[in-house]
Amino acid sequence: MRRTRSAVFFTLVALLAALGLLAGLDAARRRSDGEARFASNRPIARWLGVTDLCLFTDARYTRHPSLADRHSPFQDYPLALEHFPSGSLVLPPAHLAQAQHPEAPPNAGRGPR
Amino acid sequence: MSREPQTMGYGGHRHLRVVRYVAGSLRRRWRKNLVVVWVYGLVIFALASVVFLTQALTRESVASLSAAPEIMVQRLSAGRHGLTPVQDAGPLTRIAGVRAALPRLWAYHTDQATGETLLLRVPEGRHLRDHEASAGAEFLRRRGMAPGGSLHLHAHAGEPLVLTISGVAPTATPLESAALVEVSEAAFRALTGMPEGHATDLVLRVRNRRELTTIAAKIGEGQAAARPIIRDELVRTYTSVFNWRSGIIIAALLVPVLAFILFAWDKAAGLSPDEQREIGILKAIGWETSDVVLLKCYEALGVSLAAFLLGGALAVASLALPQPFAVLPALLGWSTLYPPFWPGVAVGAYQVATLFFLVVFPYLVATVIPAWRAATIDPDRVMRT
Numbered sequence: 001m002r003r004t005r006s007a008v009f010f011t012l013v014a015l016l017a018a019l020g021l022l023a024g025l026d027a028a029r030r031r032s033d034g035e036a037r038f039a040s041n042r043p044i045a046r047w048l049g050v051t052d053l054c055l056f057t058d059a060r061y062t063r064h065p066s067l068a069d070r071h072s073p074f075q076d077y078p079l080a081l082e083h084f085p086s087g088s089l090v091l092p093p094a095h096l097a098q099a100q101h102p103e104a105p106p107n108a109g110r111g112p113r
Numbered sequence: 114m115s116r117e118p119q120t121m122g123y124g125g126h127r128h129l130r131v132v133r134y135v136a137g138s139l140r141r142r143w144r145k146n147l148v149v150v151w152v153y154g155l156v157i158f159a160l161a162s163v164v165f166l167t168q169a170l171t172r173e174s175v176a177s178l179s180a181a182p183e184i185m186v187q188r189l190s191a192g193r194h195g196l197t198p199v200q201d202a203g204p205l206t207r208i209a210g211v212r213a214a215l216p217r218l219w220a221y222h223t224d225q226a227t228g229e230t231l232l233l234r235v236p237e238g239r240h241l242r243d244h245e246a247s248a249g250a251e252f253l254r255r256r257g258m259a260p261g262g263s264l265h266l267h268a269h270a271g272e273p274l275v276l277t278i279s280g281v282a283p284t285a286t287p288l289e290s291a292a293l294v295e296v297s298e299a300a301f302r303a304l305t306g307m308p309e310g311h312a313t314d315l316v317l318r319v320r321n322r323r324e325l326t327t328i329a330a331k332i333g334e335g336q337a338a339a340r341p342i343i344r345d346e347l348v349r350t351y352t353s354v355f356n357w358r359s360g361i362i363i364a365a366l367l368v369p370v371l372a373f374i375l376f377a378w379d380k381a382a383g384l385s386p387d388e389q390r391e392i393g394i395l396k397a398i399g400w401e402t403s404d405v406v407l408l409k410c411y412e413a414l415g416v417s418l419a420a421f422l423l424g425g426a427l428a429v430a431s432l433a434l435p436q437p438f439a440v441l442p443a444l445l446g447w448s449t450l451y452p453p454f455w456p457g458v459a460v461g462a463y464q465v466a467t468l469f470f471l472v473v474f475p476y477l478v479a480t481v482i483p484a485w486r487a488a489t490i491d492p493d494r495v496m497r498t
Contacts, residue, residue, distance in 0.1 A: 060193065061447065070221065070223050070228075070230045070450050071220075071221035071223075071230060072193070072194075073446075073447040073448070073450070074221060074230070074447075074448075074451075075187070075193075075194040076185075076342055076347060077178070077181050077185060077342065077347070078181075078219045078232050078234060079177055079232050079286075079288050079289055079292060079293070079451070080177075080347075081170070081173070081174045081177075081288075081351065081445070081448045082445070082446045082447035082448045083350055083351055083354045083446075084354075084446075085354065085357055085358075087446030087447045088358045088361065088443050088444065088445075088446040091442070091446070091447070091449070092447055092449065092450055096228075096450060097228070097449075097450075
């Protein structure tokens with residue numbers, strides 16, 4: 001009984017390892033296919049002036065993060081919280097992220113006069 | 114019931130005695146139980162932080178909208194928010210049910226020093242002199258400013274603009290307190306470059322709230338470029354978006370939760386020889402399988418209650434600290450571009466019930482079912498080993 005169980009286990013492991021290997025081979029094949037597709041798409045992207053890989057289509061700033069600004073996510077009303085589903089998957093690009101030490105800005109006031 | 118009266122008794126007494134026994138058994142194995150409560154508590158802490166923070170953010174957005182007008186009208190230009198000519202108010206007031214259409218001046222401003230997004234607003238019903246400004250209390254605190262201090266901003270054309278802080282602006286939410294700067298109309302137009310005769314949007318005053326959707330539809334028919342925004346729809350959007358985001362985070366946290374439930378199952382399924390002997394002795398002195406299952410139920414409930422209180426208290430304590438928490442950026446999304454603000458803590462019955470069904474219920478199932486299987490063992494065999 002015990003030997004049968006271990007045989008089942010090792011067969012399962014071997015099967016999964018084979019599937020993993022096949023997945024890797026498939027990925028490599030798709031990648032080489034993809035290279036050809038990218039090469040043919042590159043002139044189209046240049047001609048259209050496309051700025052970003054469009055991963056989400058719901059909000060303007062997540063569709064083209066490189067063209068996003070610090071204000072467009074909040075236009076519904078004053079101090080609106082950003083509310084598109086893709087907003088938590090595509091975070092603001094690094095050049096929009098705020099300064100690291102906002103507690104000590106150089107813009108500190110001079111205090112009461 | 115063919116139970117020996119002197120060992121278990123009946124009804125309430127039976128439960129009382131089992132509870133008393135559970136208290137003793139938890140105390141006897143306090144080291145092991147402490148470890149379980151600690152790990153269990155940490156799992157609840159992680160989930161509770163997300164659930165409580167979601168509730169706090171929903172509350173924050175609903176609170177910020179509660180002061181907002183019932184319906185706002187923006188103008189779209191090239192598919193995005195454009196400036197509204199003030200004369201657009203005229204045709205809107207002719208729609209039946211609209212009492213007034215008032216232009217509003219508000220805009221965002223990037224603080225060059227910190228890169229944070231601030232809100233510039235011209236206050237309604239309060240006059241500020243040209244170079245006068247008032248700001249939220251948290252905004253002033255973070256910059257170490259007090260009324261009388263000067264605020265340096267960059268005007269639209271790039272030249273520096275110095276405003277004198279004349280007071281603390283009245284604010285309703287933590288975000289307003291952290292990001293609001295109220296300025297005069299002249300300063301606003303200098304800072305934003307908005308031309309005279311234009312406003313950011315129009316606010317409608319309506320006679321009857323029930324007519325809002327009809328009015329919004331009429332605005333859409335009359336002016337193709339106008340975009341009516343109804344406050345109640347925004348409230349619904351915010352509630353659903355924060356639930357969606359917390360759902361994503363909870364889905365990511367399900368891996369540790371499952372690992373913990375697996376751990377609980379494993380612990381309960383592989384009863385130690387001591388525990389097996391204990392069950393055997395209990396059965397030998399007259400306990401029935403149902404009593405042993407009851408015992409394990411109360412044990413699991415006791416551990417769950419302790420872990421729930423520990424995890425919940427840790428979550429509330431961590432949210433009460435004025436520090437950004439790891440899950441906050443994921444919940445806020447792009448709202449992290451605002452100055453840091455702290456939505457506080459919000460705990461309701463709904464949140465507690467959510468946590469209960471996410472963790473406590475699976476834990477009870479994972480511990481009681483193996484215990485029931487263990488309780489069916491033959492006492493004679495166990496005591497001999």
